[in-house]
Amino acid sequence: MKILWTGLGFIAIAEFIALCVSFLNPKKGKTVSGNSDNIIEAGTIDSFQPESVTAFVRGKFYLVCLKDGGFLALSSKCTHLGCSVPWNEEEKKFICPCHASQFDMTGKVLSSPAPRALDIYKIKIVNMNIIVDISRIIKRAGFAKEQVIYPENVKR
Amino acid sequence: MQNESRDHEPANSKKMLAAKPFNTFVSFIKHIHPVKIPLSSLAFKCTWGLGGMSLVLAFMLMVTGILMQLAYKPLPGIAYESVQLIKNDILFGQLVRNIHYFSANFLVIVAFCHMLRVFFTSGFYGTRRVNWIIGICIFLLILLSCFTGYLLPWDQTAYWAVTICINMFEYIPSGSFFKNFVTDGYEVSTRTLQMFFTLHTTLIPSILIILFAIHFWKIRKAGGVVFPGTHHADDNIKPVMVKSNPNLFLRETVVGAVLIAFILSISLVFNAPLDDIANSGLSPNPAKAPWYFSGLQELLVHFHPLFAVFIIPVLALLLLFFTPFITDTAAQKGVWFISDKAKKAGFISALFSIICVPGFILLDEYVVNFQLLMPDMVGVISTGLIPFSIVIAFIFIFYYLMKRKFNLSINEAFQTIFIFLTTAYIVLTVTGTWLRGPGMKLIW
Ligand code: HEM
Ligand code: FES
Numbered sequence: 001m002k003i004l005w006t007g008l009g010f011i012a013i014a015e016f017i018a019l020c021v022s023f024l025n026p027k028k029g030k031t032v033s034g035n036s037d038n039i040i041e042a043g044t045i046d047s048f049q050p051e052s053v054t055a056f057v058r059g060k061f062y063l064v065c066l067k068d069g070g071f072l073a074l075s076s077k078c079t080h081l082g083c084s085v086p087w088n089e090e091e092k093k094f095i096c097p098c099h100a101s102q103f104d105m106t107g108k109v110l111s112s113p114a115p116r117a118l119d120i121y122k123i124k125i126v127n128m129n130i131i132v133d134i135s136r137i138i139k140r141a142g143f144a145k146e147q148v149i150y151p152e153n154v155k156r
Numbered sequence: 157m158q159n160e161s162r163d164h165e166p167a168n169s170k171k172m173l174a175a176k177p178f179n180t181f182v183s184f185i186k187h188i189h190p191v192k193i194p195l196s197s198l199a200f201k202c203t204w205g206l207g208g209m210s211l212v213l214a215f216m217l218m219v220t221g222i223l224m225q226l227a228y229k230p231l232p233g234i235a236y237e238s239v240q241l242i243k244n245d246i247l248f249g250q251l252v253r254n255i256h257y258f259s260a261n262f263l264v265i266v267a268f269c270h271m272l273r274v275f276f277t278s279g280f281y282g283t284r285r286v287n288w289i290i291g292i293c294i295f296l297l298i299l300l301s302c303f304t305g306y307l308l309p310w311d312q313t314a315y316w317a318v319t320i321c322i323n324m325f326e327y328i329p330s331g332s333f334f335k336n337f338v339t340d341g342y343e344v345s346t347r348t349l350q351m352f353f354t355l356h357t358t359l360i361p362s363i364l365i366i367l368f369a370i371h372f373w374k375i376r377k378a379g380g381v382v383f384p385g386t387h388h389a390d391d392n393i394k395p396v397m398v399k400s401n402p403n404l405f406l407r408e409t410v411v412g413a414v415l416i417a418f419i420l421s422i423s424l425v426f427n428a429p430l431d432d433i434a435n436s437g438l439s440p441n442p443a444k445a446p447w448y449f450s451g452l453q454e455l456l457v458h459f460h461p462l463f464a465v466f467i468i469p470v471l472a473l474l475l476l477f478f479t480p481f482i483t484d485t486a487a488q489k490g491v492w493f494i495s496d497k498a499k500k501a502g503f504i505s506a507l508f509s510i511i512c513v514p515g516f517i518l519l520d521e522y523v524v525n526f527q528l529l530m531p532d533m534v535g536v537i538s539t540g541l542i543p544f545s546i547v548i549a550f551i552f553i554f555y556y557l558m559k560r561k562f563n564l565s566i567n568e569a570f571q572t573i574f575i576f577l578t579t580a581y582i583v584l585t586v587t588g589t590w591l592r593g594p595g596m597k598l599i600w
Pocket of ligand 2: 078079080081082083096097098099100101113114
C-alpha cells in the first residue's frame with residue numbers, strides 16, 4: 001500500500017514537472033527561422049562611407065564600413081555584462097557606459113573588463129543591398145579578416 | 157514586573173458579542189507563544205526585537221503588495237504605465253507604493269541584523285541549528301524577492317540593473333542555461349518580466365510563509381530564544397519565569413507599532429524612485445546593481461567574474477551555513493560576543509578590516525594591474541585565482557595571528573574572522589553604492 005502511494009506520488013510529481021516545462025516553453029511548434037523580423041535590409045552599398053559606423057536601433061547592431069570597404073555587423077551588446085555600447089565619434093571607439101570597456105571599429109577589445117570582442121551578425125550582399133540576419137548571434141574571441149564581408153567589385 | 161504573581165487571569169469575558177473576533181485573535185496570538193517565558197529573555201538587548209520586526213515588515217509587504225497587484229500589469233512598457241497609474245491616479249497609491257518600497261529595503265537590513273544577532277549571541281547550536289539554516293534560506297529568499305520586485309516597475313534603473321545581474325550568470329558554470337531560461341536567449345524581455353512577476357507575487361511569498369511557520373515552530377521546540385545562561389543539556393538550573401501575557405505581548409506590540417509608525421512617516425516624506433521607462437538601446441551611466449548587491453558589484457570590479465559572483469559568494473555562504481556545525485557546540489550561549497577577550501579581538505578585526513579593505517581597493521584601482529602584470533595569462537588566473545589566493549592567504553594569516561595573540565577558543569576565533577569578513581562586505585557595499593560614479597570610477 002505504501003509503495004503504491006509513493007509510486008503514485010512520483011507519477012504526480014513527474015506529471016507536474018512535465019506540465020511546468022510545457023508552460024515554460026510555449027514557443028514549441030512555431031517556426032522561428034525565416035521570420036521577416038530577423039532579416040534587416042540595411043541599404044545599398046554606396047550609401048555607406050568607408051570608415052563609418054551606422055547604428056541600427058531596431059536590430060540593435062552597428063553596420064561598420066571599414067577603410068577598405070568591407071562590412072561588419074556588430075552587436076551593440078557589451079560582452080562584459082550586456083549594456084548597450086554607444087559609438088564615440090570623436091575617439092573613434094565604442095565605449096561602454098557601464099564598466100568602461102572599450103572596443104575599436106572592428107569590435108576588438110581595447111580595454112577590459114570585456115572578455116571578448118563584440119559579437120557579430122551574418123551579412124549577405126544581394127544586388128548591392130546589404131542584408132543582416134539578426135536571428136543568430138555569432139560569438140568570437142577577437143577580430144579576424146574572414147569575418148569581413150566585401151562587395152564583389154571591391155578588391156581586398 | 158507588576159504581573160509576575162498574577163496567576164489567575166480573569167477569563168475572557170464572553171458577554172459582549174463584539175469582543176469575540178478580538179478574543180479569537182488574542183487566543184491565536186497566545187497559542188503561538190509559550191505561556192511563560194524566562195525573565196532574562198525579555199530584555200530588549202537580548203534580541204533587539206529584530207525577528208519580530210522582520211515579521212511586521214513582511215506583513216506590511218504582503219498587504220501593500222496585494223493592493224498593488226490589483227493595479228499592476230506585468231507586460232513590458234505597460235508595466236511602467238501601470239506603476240505610474242498607481243503613483244499618480246490611485247488614491248493613496250503613492251503611499252502604498254512607498255510603504256512597499258521602504259519596507260522591502262528595511263527588511264533586508266533588519267533581517268541581516270537579526271542574523272548577526274543570532275550569530276553574536278551564539279543562538280545557533282544544538283536544536284537551533286536547523287533554524288539557523290532555515291533563517292539563511294529566508295534571508296536569501298528575501299534578497300531574491302527584492303531583486304525580482306526591482307524589475308517590476310520596468311524603468312531604466314530596473315531594466316539595466318537586472319540585465320547586468322542576469323548577464324553575470326554567463327560566467328558561472330552552467331549559468332548560460334539559466335540565463336537563456338529567464339531571458340529568451342538574448343535580453344531581458346517579456347518572459348523575464350512574467351517569470352519575475354510570478355516569483356515575486358506568488359512563489360516566493362508562499363515559500364516564505366511556510367518557512368516562517370517552520371521557523372516559529374522550531375523556536376518553540378528549542379525552548380524559546382537564547383538568553384544568558386542557556387546551556388545545552390543543562391536543565392537543572394531553572395530560570396525565573398514570567399507570564400507572556402502581558403509581559404511579552406506588550407513589548408511586541410510596542411515594537412511593532414513604533415516600526416509601523418516609522419515606515420509610515422518615511423513613506424510620507426520620501427517617494428520610492430521611478431526612473432524613465434526602460435529603453436533597451438540606451439544604458440544609463442553608471443548602470444548599477446541594487447544596493448544589496450553592490451558588494452558583489454564591487455567584487456566584480458576587482459576579480460574575474462567567476463570568482464566575484466560564484467566562488468567567493470558560495471564559499472561565504474558555505475561558511476555561514478556550517479559555522480554551527482564546525483565550532484564547539486558545548487560552549488557558552490546567549491552572551492553577546494562570547495567573552496571580553498573575544499569582544500576586544502572582534503573590535504580590532506573590525507578596525508583592521510575598515511583600514512585594509514579600502515587599502516586593497518585603492519591598490520587594485522590605481523597601482524596594481526594583474527592583467528598588465530601577466531599579459532600572457534588567461535583572465536581567470538591573472539585577475540581571478542592569483543588575487544583571490546592573496547586575499548585568502550591574508551585572511552588565514554590574520555586568523556592565526558589573532559588566535560595566538562589573544563589565545564582564542566575556536567568559537568572566538570571564528571567570530572573574529574566573521575567580524576572581519578562582515579565588516580569587509582559592508583565596506584564593499586558602501587563603496588559600490590556611494591563611491592562609484594560614471595564608468596564605475598571611484599568618486600568622492
Ligand atoms: C518578502 C516580501 C517582499 C519583498 C521583499 C518585496 C520587494 C519589492 C520591491 C523591492 C519592489 C520594487 C519597488 C520599486 O522599486 O518601486 C516590489 C514591487 C512590487 N511588489 Fe513586492 N515585495 C514583497 C512581497 C510582495 C507581495 C506578497 C506582492 C503581491 C502579492 C508584491 C507585489 C509587488 C508589485 C505588484 C510590485 C510592483 C509595483 C512597484 O514597483 O511599485 N510584493 N516589491
Ligand atoms: S557591461 Fe560593458 S563594461 Fe560592463
